[in-house]
Structure formats: C-alpha cells, structure tokens
Amino acid sequence: MRIRPRRRAVVCPLRRIASACAVLVLVVPAYGCRAEFTPPGAPTPWPSEQARQWQWQWQLHGTLDPAVDADVFLLDPVATTAAQTAELRSRNRRLICQVHIGSVRADDPDASRLPAAVQGSTGRRPGSRWLDVRRWDDLEPVLADRFRLCRGKGFGAVALADADGYAQPSGFPLDFDDQLLFNRRLARLARSLDLSPGLVNDVPQVAALAPDFDFAVNEECVRLDQCAKLLPFADADKPVFHVEYTGSTDDFCVTTVGYGFASIRKQRTLNVWRQPCPLP
Known part of the structure; x- marks a missing residue:
C-alpha cells in the first residue's frame, strides 16, 4: 500500500x-x-514641549460634540461609543476615560462583582459607596476590566477619580499610606494595559504621586486655594487639566495659565459647554 x-x-x-x-x-x-x-490601545503620549499648550474638554453628560476645539477629551467610557472615539481619533484628539476607582454605584454594570464587605459609606456621587482600597485582591479584577473597557473603546489614557477615600468618611479606617499604595498599584496596572495614568484631585498626595502619574485633573484649585500644590506635575512638564465652576476666566486664567495649567470654566453638570482660558 x-x-x-x-x-x-x-x-x-x-x-x-x-x-x-x-x-x-x-x-x-x-x-x-x-x-x-495613535492606534487604539496605545498609551497616550504627553510631549514635554507641549506641556503648556493643551486645550481640553471634560464632558460626561449630554450629546458629545466632536467638533469642540480641544486637543484632549475626558469622557465616560461607558456612555461613549467606539464610533465616537473613532471619530475623535480621526481628528487627532487625545482621549482620556474617567474611571471611578474608589467608589461604586448600584447601577454600575459591574456593581454585582464587588462584595458587600468592600462597600462602605455613601460616596460623593449620588447612589455611590466608597470602596475599601485595602482589599486589592477583591478590587483589582474589577478595576482591570474597567481599564480594559477604556482600551477596547480606543482610549489611550485613564483618569482615576475618587482616589481620596482615605480623606473621606468612607466607613473604613483608611489612612494616607493605604491610599498611596492603592493609587500607585492602579497607575502600574494602567501602564500594564497600555494606558497613560492620570490623577483626579487627591491634592494632598500630589507631591508623593506625581512621579507615578503622567497628568493631573483638578477641580477648583483657585476657589480652594490649592493651585500651588499641583506644581509637582507642572514643574515636571506634565499636563495639569484644571476646571473652575465659578468665577470669571478673566480672573482665574491669569493665575492658572501662569502656573502652566490647561484651564477651562465648566458647569458642574459637565455637559458640552466650556469656556477655555487662552493659551500663553
């Protein structure tokens, strides 16, 4: 045969x-x-020579307007569609997704994955609860999937919101070092998933965390008299995306643009309306 x-x-x-x-x-x-x-999934670069030249938009509610004259868009990764991010990327916009890493709401798509033991007191967002950031093994898989959602939709950076539970009545005995460790772990996690990490508020920890993060997002440093505390980012030529909800841009832009921040005036609803500070 x-x-x-x-x-x-x-x-x-x-x-x-x-x-x-x-x-x-x-x-x-x-x-x-x-x-x-930049192809989807690659981390967003922040060239140091452009550190004082960014214009940005922060929109979490309302119909997204891709034609806003801004280099950077900070958006909700759940509400934003892949088609919208593709259009923004075709306009060469840098995209940041906002992820609440220290709190959960009952209507979050992944809320059922977080055991009751890690959910504490009422958070700052309506219907939210603070998370026990000491429980890394419980939180890491859920937060990693939130980051993967950002990457899958074409975001190249992630802004970590509610990163200051230690300074709030969270229902847990969290301290400064607990939060510091958690935030650093998340910055490393973001990088491992090809996302550029940014810190939202958490001003008391800025000096310690600036080396770990690529940019900062701040609310109302002028009204709260905290702008100087954000200089570790600006002095390292890292973007500081700053917003005020009250006051006139004619008044606060002089201070914040002088610091090197990218500043805008917004309504607290964070809809499409914005009033940017002029570039230096």
Whole structure:
C-alpha cells in the first residue's frame, strides 16, 4: 500500500499582506494623512514641549460634540461609543476615560462583582459607596476590566477619580499610606494595559504621586486655594487639566495659565459647554 506524504499547512503570503493592510487602514485613515495617529490601545503620549499648550474638554453628560476645539477629551467610557472615539481619533484628539476607582454605584454594570464587605459609606456621587482600597485582591479584577473597557473603546489614557477615600468618611479606617499604595498599584496596572495614568484631585498626595502619574485633573484649585500644590506635575512638564465652576476666566486664567495649567470654566453638570482660558 502506498503511503501518501502528509500535507503541510501552507499560510498564504497574500493573506498575511492583506491582514497587515487591514491593520494599516484602521490605523491611518488615508495615505499620507495624520501619520502621528495613535492606534487604539496605545498609551497616550504627553510631549514635554507641549506641556503648556493643551486645550481640553471634560464632558460626561449630554450629546458629545466632536467638533469642540480641544486637543484632549475626558469622557465616560461607558456612555461613549467606539464610533465616537473613532471619530475623535480621526481628528487627532487625545482621549482620556474617567474611571471611578474608589467608589461604586448600584447601577454600575459591574456593581454585582464587588462584595458587600468592600462597600462602605455613601460616596460623593449620588447612589455611590466608597470602596475599601485595602482589599486589592477583591478590587483589582474589577478595576482591570474597567481599564480594559477604556482600551477596547480606543482610549489611550485613564483618569482615576475618587482616589481620596482615605480623606473621606468612607466607613473604613483608611489612612494616607493605604491610599498611596492603592493609587500607585492602579497607575502600574494602567501602564500594564497600555494606558497613560492620570490623577483626579487627591491634592494632598500630589507631591508623593506625581512621579507615578503622567497628568493631573483638578477641580477648583483657585476657589480652594490649592493651585500651588499641583506644581509637582507642572514643574515636571506634565499636563495639569484644571476646571473652575465659578468665577470669571478673566480672573482665574491669569493665575492658572501662569502656573502652566490647561484651564477651562465648566458647569458642574459637565455637559458640552466650556469656556477655555487662552493659551500663553
């Protein structure tokens, strides 16, 4: 009986070429256009030479307007669609997703994954509860998936909100070092998932955490007389995205732009309206 030689699987080079071309089509919208366009999933770069030249938009509610004249958009990763992020990326906008890492709301899609033992007192958001940041093994899988959602939708950076439970009546005996360890762990987790990490508020820990994070987001440092405490980011040529909800830009822009911040005036609802400070 004649034994036929076993056929070897052959991978067609044309198929490989076609796959590579498909990737290029996704990354570069048109030949020769926007060569600097960053593919989804890559961490957002923050060139030091542009540190004082950013314009930004923070929108969590209302219909997203991709035509806003801003370099950076800070958005809700659940409400924002992949089609919206794709449009913004086609305009060469840098995209930051906001993730609440220290609190959970009952209507969050992943709320059922967090055991009752890690949920404490009422948080600052309506319907939210503070989380026990000492319980890393319980929190890390859930927060990692929140970060993966950001990356999957095309965000390149993540802003960590509610990162100051230690300074709130959280229902847990959290201290400064508990929060510091948790925030640093999350910065490393973000980097491992190809996301640039940013710190929202948590001003008392800025000096300690500035080396671990790529940018800061701050609310009302002028009204609260805290702007000087954000200088560890600005002095390191890292962006400080700052917002005031009251006062006139004619008044506070002089201070914050002088510090090197990217400043805007917003309504507390964080809808589409914004009033930016002029660039220096």
